[in-house]
Amino acid sequence: MRRTQIRPVRxxxxxxxxxxxxxxxxxxxxxxxxxxxxxPPASLLTALMAVDERRxxxxxxxxxxxxxxxxxxxxxxxxxxxxAVVVTDQWQGIGLGPRLIDTLLTRAAIRGATTVxxxxxxxxxxxxxxxxxxxxxxxxxVSSGSVEVTAMIKQAVVFAEQRSVGxxxxx
Ligand SMILES: CC(C)(COP(=O)(O)OP(=O)(O)OC[C@H]1O[C@@H](n2cnc3c(N)ncnc32)[C@H](O)[C@@H]1OP(=O)(O)O)[C@@H](O)C(=O)NCCC(=O)NCCS
Numbered sequence: 001m002r003r004t005q006i007r008p009v010r011x012x013x014x015x016x017x018x019x020x021x022x023x024x025x026x027x028x029x030x031x032x033x034x035x036x037x038x039x040p041p042a043s044l045l046t047a048l049m050a051v052d053e054r055r056x057x058x059x060x061x062x063x064x065x066x067x068x069x070x071x072x073x074x075x076x077x078x079x080x081x082x083x084a085v086v087v088t089d090q091w092q093g094i095g096l097g098p099r100l101i102d103t104l105l106t107r108a109a110i111r112g113a114t115t116v117x118x119x120x121x122x123x124x125x126x127x128x129x130x131x132x133x134x135x136x137x138x139x140x141x142v143s144s145g146s147v148e149v150t151a152m153i154k155q156a157v158v159f160a161e162q163r164s165v166g167x168x169x170x171x
Pocket of ligand 1: 028031032083084085086087088091092093094095096097098119120121124126127129130
């Protein structure tokens, strides 16, 4: 697999992030945002890059260019995170999406999350296959064209990460 670094979003990523979003095909934009975003507005960029006590955002980087993004949001319940992920078209299908999700959930679990939620368009077969592979016990609820996924976060992954030298909180 081509080498990528997965790391938290940081200041200075704006220009690369704008290129990443604008470079997504309309199809990929629609699967991720449920609509095309064309030239992404500054407000969308800000929302996707925000990192605070409730929000986490990771990018996959190859030779200085962003090729994937994943984010989580913790709502009122501290043990539950909503996530979303997108990989640029040319990088789809080589395992980058699952790597982004694993890292994101490891970081969320360290902060106390035990369940994960994800909204996916009903036509998004690749994402639904990924979900079934990652979380065979996930609950799927169909709601006007989209599928609301809820699953338990695997604690075993978290414990393995905590024992490893590099912390996913600082990856
Ligand atoms: C959904 C998405 C995030 C998945 O990420 P990805 O990196 O493409 O995920 P995968 O690499 O697992 O792709 C899936 C395929 O690659 C295969 N694959 C995974 N690792 C592989 C590897 N190392 N070598 C070869 N093939 C591999 C998987 O078996 C899988 O095959 P399938 O689609 O026939 O089931 C990505 O396709 C995407 O950005 N889609 C648009 C946005 C979106 O749908 N987001 C989800 C809603 S928020």
